[in-house]
Amino acid sequence: MIALSRTGGLRRPVFRELLQIDDGQFTLWRSVGKATSPPSAIGRFAGTLAPGDRDGLAEAAERAAASGAQKRTITPDSPVDTFDVDGVQATLGFYDRGEGAWEALADRVRPLLHQLTELPVAAVDLSIEEDGASLEHHGSGVLRLELSSLMVTADLWTSGQQEGSWSSGPVELGKVGADSGWRQTLPFDHPFALEPGKRLSVQVTFGAYDGDKLVPVSLLSTKQL
Amino acid sequence: MGERESSSTEELAARQRSPSNSSLPVGPDAVAELGPQLAGTTTLADTGKAAVLPAAQILQFQRLVGNGAVARLLAPERASTSRAYAHPATRDLLPTRTNQGLPGIQRYSEDDVKGRAYEIWQKKGSPEGQSKEEQDADYATARRELHKAENPIIAPAPVAGTSIHPVLQRGQPADPAALEELQQKLGSVLGPEAVESMKADADEDVKTRAHSIWEGKGSPADQTKEQQDADYEGGRRQLDEDVTKRAYSIWEGKGSPAGQTKEQQDTDHSQARQEIRAEAGLGAATEKAIKEFQKRNGLPESGIADAATWDLLDASGKSSVGRVEREWEQTLQGTDYGMTSKFSYKIDDKRILVSVGINFVPSATDPPPDLGAVVKKWKTRILGRWNLFKAVKEGTSDSRDIDFESVPTGGNSVEVIDAPYPSDAAHWSVPDNENDNGPAHEFGHLIGLADEYLQTHDEYERLHPDASQDEIDAADSPGGYGDPGDYTNETSMMGLGALSPHDDRTADPEPRHVREFAGYVENYVGGEWKVVHR
Numbered sequence: 001m002i003a004l005s006r007t008g009g010l011r012r013p014v015f016r017e018l019l020q021i022d023d024g025q026f027t028l029w030r031s032v033g034k035a036t037s038p039p040s041a042i043g044r045f046a047g048t049l050a051p052g053d054r055d056g057l058a059e060a061a062e063r064a065a066a067s068g069a070q071k072r073t074i075t076p077d078s079p080v081d082t083f084d085v086d087g088v089q090a091t092l093g094f095y096d097r098g099e100g101a102w103e104a105l106a107d108r109v110r111p112l113l114h115q116l117t118e119l120p121v122a123a124v125d126l127s128i129e130e131d132g133a134s135l136e137h138h139g140s141g142v143l144r145l146e147l148s149s150l151m152v153t154a155d156l157w158t159s160g161q162q163e164g165s166w167s168s169g170p171v172e173l174g175k176v177g178a179d180s181g182w183r184q185t186l187p188f189d190h191p192f193a194l195e196p197g198k199r200l201s202v203q204v205t206f207g208a209y210d211g212d213k214l215v216p217v218s219l220l221s222t223k224q225l
Numbered sequence: 226m227g228e229r230e231s232s233s234t235e236e237l238a239a240r241q242r243s244p245s246n247s248s249l250p251v252g253p254d255a256v257a258e259l260g261p262q263l264a265g266t267t268t269l270a271d272t273g274k275a276a277v278l279p280a281a282q283i284l285q286f287q288r289l290v291g292n293g294a295v296a297r298l299l300a301p302e303r304a305s306t307s308r309a310y311a312h313p314a315t316r317d318l319l320p321t322r323t324n325q326g327l328p329g330i331q332r333y334s335e336d337d338v339k340g341r342a343y344e345i346w347q348k349k350g351s352p353e354g355q356s357k358e359e360q361d362a363d364y365a366t367a368r369r370e371l372h373k374a375e376n377p378i379i380a381p382a383p384v385a386g387t388s389i390h391p392v393l394q395r396g397q398p399a400d401p402a403a404l405e406e407l408q409q410k411l412g413s414v415l416g417p418e419a420v421e422s423m424k425a426d427a428d429e430d431v432k433t434r435a436h437s438i439w440e441g442k443g444s445p446a447d448q449t450k451e452q453q454d455a456d457y458e459g460g461r462r463q464l465d466e467d468v469t470k471r472a473y474s475i476w477e478g479k480g481s482p483a484g485q486t487k488e489q490q491d492t493d494h495s496q497a498r499q500e501i502r503a504e505a506g507l508g509a510a511t512e513k514a515i516k517e518f519q520k521r522n523g524l525p526e527s528g529i530a531d532a533a534t535w536d537l538l539d540a541s542g543k544s545s546v547g548r549v550e551r552e553w554e555q556t557l558q559g560t561d562y563g564m565t566s567k568f569s570y571k572i573d574d575k576r577i578l579v580s581v582g583i584n585f586v587p588s589a590t591d592p593p594p595d596l597g598a599v600v601k602k603w604k605t606r607i608l609g610r611w612n613l614f615k616a617v618k619e620g621t622s623d624s625r626d627i628d629f630e631s632v633p634t635g636g637n638s639v640e641v642i643d644a645p646y647p648s649d650a651a652h653w654s655v656p657d658n659e660n661d662n663g664p665a666h667e668f669g670h671l672i673g674l675a676d677e678y679l680q681t682h683d684e685y686e687r688l689h690p691d692a693s694q695d696e697i698d699a700a701d702s703p704g705g706y707g708d709p710g711d712y713t714n715e716t717s718m719m720g721l722g723a724l725s726p727h728d729d730r731t732a733d734p735e736p737r738h739v740r741e742f743a744g745y746v747e748n749y750v751g752g753e754w755k756v757v758h759r
Contacts, residue, residue, distance in 0.1 A: 008560070008679075009647045010647070010648065010649070010663070010666070010676075010678070010723060010724070011647065011648070011657060011663075011724060012721075012724065015647075034645040034646075035645070035646055035647060037591070037644050037645070037646075039645060071561070073554060073561050073562065073563040073564075074560055074561065074562045074563070075562070075563075075564055075649040075650050075651050075652075076555070076562045076563070076564060076649060076650040076670045076675075076676055077647075077648060077649040077650055077666075077667065077670070077676065078562075078647065078649035078650075078652075079647050080560055091560070093649065094646075094647055094649065094652075095640075095649065095651070095652050155656070155659065155660070159594055159595070160593050160594035160595050160598070160599070160643060160655070161595070161598060162659045162660075165659070165660055201645075201656060220645055222645075
């Protein structure tokens with residue numbers, strides 16, 4: 001069994017993510033959609049690793065475990081990545097690649113946190129259209145959401161400089177069990193003039209249930225205008 | 226631990242009244258646990274609460290067994306689950322007296338509280354007939370304000386066995402501020418003769434160049450006196466040229482300001498000379514002075530300014546200039562966080578200027594389109610947040626502004642990433658830091674401050690001794706999403722105040738955050754200094 005948990009960080013919501021891989025099968029819970037480029041969905045994911053991802057993974061994990069535990073000092077404010085191979089652990093900061101066999105394993109496993117979101121069980125993503133923004137369900141399972149204090153923020157950028165910032169403030173959209181086909185339009189009455197050449201960045205925060213545990217989550221989407 | 230606790234508290238109170246008193250009681254727990262570890266280096270006897278340990282011995286303990294063990298065993302009521310807080314004894318013992326993580330000791334008197342409460346009442350328009358509750362509320366506010374102004378906890382202790390100064394030795398380049406600090410402190414301890422003799426090190430820069438000239442001639446073995454003198458003269462000229470070139474670079478680094486005064490030009494030349502001297506490392510005379518200092522203090526005469534030498538120098542010497550490279554760790558919820566914070570300082574009649582080297586490096590994969598504009602904005606916000614305080618000498622009108630500046634050299638490297646990845650003290654994301662106090666928070670780490678947003682209940686109470694139970698409850702996992710027991714300090718710059726909008730001043734740094742720098746002034750000028758808003 002190979003596992004990667006990503007936790008903590010300065011900004012809210014904090015990371016609370018877990019990827020588990022066993023004999024080519026994986027399950028993933030993801031709570032922060034913005035730490036990848038491009039940002040991607042949050043929620044539950046599962047499936048079989050692609051052959052390209054499986055190749056060499058078991059061998060890299062075996063070498064890492066054989067090299068023993070690795071505990072590194074984490075840079076203040078960094079999320080913490082904990083790799084676990086059959087009970088042998090390595091703890092690294094978000095930007096820390098680790099050393100030796102653990103570095104090789106981390107290089108293989110970290111990208112999966114993002115790539116595996118292509119196989120949703122019960123997940124939610126954020127999309128920006130011409131006339132607004134919305135949450136959309138992906139997968140076949142139900143994801144329980146707590147939208148009673150959902151918040152949307154948007155930033156407009158021009159040539160790398162922020163031109164303006166807008167927030168919806170807390171919005172009451174209740175509790176829902178999002179399933180196949182579910183879509184929720186978001187409040188989006190920002191004051192920006194959306195002109196070509198600018199970049200619009202939208203973030204939404206709310207709660208989602210990982211089993212019985214309510215987890216704060218965030219989604220980000222950017223659109224080049 | 227009733228008796229022991231009250232004894233320790235009394236001792237700490239005595240320390241406040243008399244900073245030169247640096248000793249603590251020893252109990253049986255300390256003997257049992259520390260004794261075996263110290264075997265062969267010192268003898269630790271259970272002397273009970275009436276006896277005390279000398280300062281040097283506490284220093285030795287810290288070096289050998291770490292702050293945590295010393296704090297836990299010698300003053301258990303102050304020990305914390307986090308290593309962010311060091312033993313109170315370090316206040317007067319370790320480098321620069323106040324920078325080692327300080328206890329929350331009340332320095333203000335009941336008269337101060339009364340005076341502040343009176344001011345609060347006046348600010349409200351001096352309302353007649355206040356109720357008992359209203360008066361109590363004024364007193365509570367006064368107490369809280371005084372505590373916030375004076376509570377000196379914050380800077381984390383260095384990792385056990387490390388120094389907050391760079392090691393300096395012959396043959397290796399030295400940081401200019403560190404070298405000057407070393408020489409000033411050695412001079413203040415060894416006396417004027419040592420000061421004079423260390424000036425001779427400057428001749429080595431001429432000698433080095435004269436030697437190169439001699440080598441350039443094929444290293445002739447039988448030079449005449451005249452030829453040797455000519456080489457030395459050539460060496461002096463070369464050094465002058467090097468200093469002039471360096472001074473020009475310094476002037477360019479300031480943005481090539483037109484119309485510099487003679488005094489400013491001299492300052493640039495002086496800095497240039499100092500940098501060139503430092504690049505050459507310790508001179509023979511300074512090495513000799515170190516050996517003399519080590520001999521007098523019973524240290525091995527290595528001629529190397531190592532951790533043990535620095536610690537004793539800090540306890541006994543004075544300097545208007547300093548260099549801090551503090552490797553520190555903080556354990557939060559079972560995870561060890563840490564870094565090395567690096568800065569230099571210089572004290573004059575008006576201020577202590579703290580120069581924090583931040584080398585902003587664009588990310589290789591996600592560089593910002595205009596790094597200069599991003600950095601300029603961040604610097605403006607950082608300095609606007611931190612340049613708020615001054616150090617004031619108790620009972621006098623003597624004061625020094627505590628000024629921070631960000632300079633491009635000096636150690637801390639920050640990768641600037643124009644992508645929505647998380648930020649930490651060494652990686653600053655442009656979108657992450659656009660709207661909040663993130664850069665000012667990270668700057669706090671660069672000057673050696675620990676995080677305050679993942680604290681335990683005990684740590685929270687140490688920082689907020691006057692908080693009511695309601696306030697404590699409200700601070701516990703605010704918002705309902707955190708785990709019970711998470712104290713996030715949302716009005717502290719080093720807590721989640723970091724996430725408040727950059728133009729919201731409720732999370733400004735507090736005087737306690739910069740107490741360390743008043744300590745450097747205190748060490749150099751003498752007397753008791755406190756931090757107040759300008």
